[in-house]
Amino acid sequence: MLRPLHPLRRPPIRHVLLVVFVSAALLAVPATASAAGPSANLDCTIVSTQDITPPITPDFGHHSSTSHGLTGTADCTGTVGGQQVAGTGSFMLNSHGTANCESGSGDGNFVLRIPTIGGTKTVPGQFHFSFTAFPPGVTVLTGDLTGSLTFLSGDGDCVNTPLGHSTNRLDVHVAS
Numbered sequence: 001m002l003r004p005l006h007p008l009r010r011p012p013i014r015h016v017l018l019v020v021f022v023s024a025a026l027l028a029v030p031a032t033a034s035a036a037g038p039s040a041n042l043d044c045t046i047v048s049t050q051d052i053t054p055p056i057t058p059d060f061g062h063h064s065s066t067s068h069g070l071t072g073t074a075d076c077t078g079t080v081g082g083q084q085v086a087g088t089g090s091f092m093l094n095s096h097g098t099a100n101c102e103s104g105s106g107d108g109n110f111v112l113r114i115p116t117i118g119g120t121k122t123v124p125g126q127f128h129f130s131f132t133a134f135p136p137g138v139t140v141l142t143g144d145l146t147g148s149l150t151f152l153s154g155d156g157d158c159v160n161t162p163l164g165h166s167t168n169r170l171d172v173h174v175a176s
Contacts, residue, residue, distance in 0.1 A: 038081030039176055040123045042114070046091050046170040047152070048072030055156065055164030060100040065108075067092045074112055076174070080121040089114030095129065101158040105130040110145055112174060125176055139168075147172035 049072070050065040072091035079085065090113045097106015105128070112123040125144025139149035147170065154166040 038121050038123065040078070040080045040112075040121075040174050042076045042078035042080065042085065042112075042123075042174040044074050044076035044112070044170070044172050044174055046072055046074045046112075046172065047167065048091055048093060048170065049165070049167045050093065050095075052164050052166065055162030056099050056101060056104070056158050057162045058101050058159055060098060062096070063099050063104070063106075064094070064096040066094045070111065070113055074114060076112075076114055078174075080114055080116050080123055081118065083116035083118035083121065085114055086117050087115040095127075097129065099131075101163075103130075103132045123174060123176055125174065141170070141172060144176050145170070145172050145174055 048067050050067050052063055052065045054061070054063060056063060070090035070092045072093070074089040074091045076085050076089060091110065093108055093110040095106055095108030097104055097108075099106070107126065107128050109124065109126050112125075114121055114123065127141050127143035127145040129139050129141050129149065131139035131149075139151075141147050141149055150169045150171070152167045152169055154163050155161070156163040156165075
């Protein structure tokens with residue numbers, strides 16, 4: 001048998017917690033949307049050096065790579081936040097995936113910091129990569145970073161000496 005709540009009786013704690021949770025979620029939505037960074041429409045040539053951990057070998061396995069911060073250079077044309085690019089920018093990337101000397105794929109994130117006529121803008125994003133015959137193969141990039149990554153140099157040939165450090169050129173379109 002259901003009993004009606006007395007008008008002076010407090011609501012159950014689960015109802016109070018639900019209201020607090022929903023209110024907090026609604027307040028967080030605008031902050032999350034604006035954290036994505038300014039809109040970008042850029043065509044870039046980027047040179048970046050990454051450390052690969054553990055180094056890539058003929059054995060298939062999990063690997064990650066990092067540029068250790070905004071250490072790459074980005075020559076871009078286009079706009080960020082409606083402002084025209086005004087010079088060379090800096091670039092960082094981090095990725096993780098599975099690979100061997102023959103092929104690999106995975107995901108990553110990047111940050112592009114680029115000067116514009118309205119001041120320096122920061123563009124974060126995510127990408128997916130896949131490659132065959134690395135090195136010196138071409139890696140296909142999709143996502144917020146679309147185009148190709150070409151191996152320029154490294155500290156090994158992958159087969160005889162593990163590849164743990166590489167310098168690459170990215171010819172990409174950045175859209176967010």
